[in-house]
């Protein structure tokens with residue numbers, strides 16, 4: 001079947017054109033392409049992009065234009081054996097007429113369509129820098145991270161070595177009875193907790209134990225302490241303090257500070273300035289998937305004051321196997337996990353839309369609401385206007401707000417489904433680009449985001465007249481922090497994006513938008 005498909009596609013490639021190939025399945029078709037054309041996986045001219053469809057394409061290797069051939073289900077009615085095979089309705093052993101049917105059908109069951117391959121799939125990938133993996137010692141593409149993908153845990157082989165190591169601990173670690181440990185240095189902070197009152201290290205890492213400590217240690221219930229004999233293969237193990245400090249250095253980005261030495265094996269992060277706390281949640285999750293390490297933080301997009309505690313990280317065991325340490329670090333290598341972004345004091349222009357407001361039939365209630373919300377962030381309203389529901393008036397209004405020096409434009413209402421809801425069109429006429437309309441937030445489903453030149457635009461639906469907290473409260477801090485909001489960012493807000501409408505609103509100390 002693959003042979004007929006390659007043959008049919010090849011007939012549509014003009015003589016002399018050098019072509020590459022894509023197979024949309026890893027089954028059968030790549031074999032036919034490699035046997036019948038110069039395109040192979042090895043020479044990089046055949047790509048398998050597993051879309052789960054029985055189809056292939058051949059295309060001009062420079063221009064990307066070509067032909068796609070697929071199994072056309074409409075044409076399969078006359079060929080029951082082929083249909084049975086395709087839908088896997090019978091065991092292969094019972095499909096005795098399949099080959100004969102394929103031969104008789106030939107290209108009759110195939111469909112073709114012209115295609116243009118997108119730029120990222122045209123041409124050969126660039127030459128990559130190759131590095132040596134510090135764990136397995138083999139060569140790998142440096143872009144994969146600090147260690148190779150095999151050692152990052154993507155390999156298909158069972159490797160329980162490090163897990164066993166993690167549980168066993170280092171071979172040179174010995175527990176001594178406290179009375180036998182006089183004069184030795186403690187290997188870690190020892191925590192004392194007075195329930196409900198305090199939790200702090202009573203003894204510090206590196207502290208020498210003397211006779212006077214004996215009683216205190218026993219009162220704390222410590223009968224044994226860890227000491228090191230000389231056999232610890234240092235290179236195989238990383239102490240909890242060294243691990244936590246290395247993680248902290250890699251995790252802290254702009255506006256985030258941490259201080260050493262770690263306390264009880266933990267490093268805490270604090271805000272070096274007031275602003276919006278942002279965490280790289282996906283990489284943080286990958287980090288936390290590794291056993292032997294942890295990191296916990298505030299929710300991303302929390303507004304924080306200077307000195308506010310943001311996060312903490314530590315190794316779980318006293319000594320972390322070096323392999324686990326590097327696996328954890330390799331996740332952090334792509335950049336910091338935590339930042340505190342400063343929030344600018346925007347110059348805000350407010351455009352209230354609505355015929356009934358413009359004509360004075362209904363008194364405007366939106367300007368004071370928007371004003372008080374933006375002013376709570378130190379922003380200034382440079383001008384506010386009320387215009388009717390007409391595209392020209394809206395776009396002229398926007399121009400006048402820009403002239404007044406607004407760099408954040410807030411429009412209100414006119415965002416729903418009535419014929420008079422023309423705010424979106426008015427904004428487009430005023431030159432709005434990168435428009436996102438609709439958000440998975442309740443209240444605030446009809447929210448609009450866009451920009452006009454360098455000015456940010458947010459369209460606030462009328463629900464913000466009634467509800468205390470809406471999409472506007474969730475998105476305004478991000479706009480002021482200069483964060484680009486894409487559709488995917490809005491999509492993430494859906495889970496947690498339903499306001500509980502409490503009688504007394506405690507936002508932002510509630511799960512709304514988290």
Ligand SMILES: Nc1nc2c(c(=O)[nH]1)N[C@H]1C(S)=C(S)[C@@H](COP(=O)(O)OP(=O)(O)OC[C@H]3O[C@@H](n4cnc5c(N)ncnc54)[C@H](O)[C@@H]3O)O[C@H]1N2
Nearest residue numbers: 352354363364365366413414415416417421445461462463
């Ligand atoms: N059939 C549908 N109805 C509604 C939908 C929908 O998808 N299908 N969406 C609902 C949602 S969600 C919201 S939120 C509102 C959005 O309304 P708009 O933003 O389009 O607002 P308007 O229709 O222009 O006005 C609604 C209401 O609010 C009063 N209003 C508006 N601006 C002011 C102001 N500055 N001061 C005082 N009062 C104001 C206006 O007079 C209307 O009574 O639509 C839902 N409906």
Ligand code: MOO
Nearest residue numbers: 443444445446463
């Ligand atoms: O934009 Mo509307 O809030 O969903 O009420």
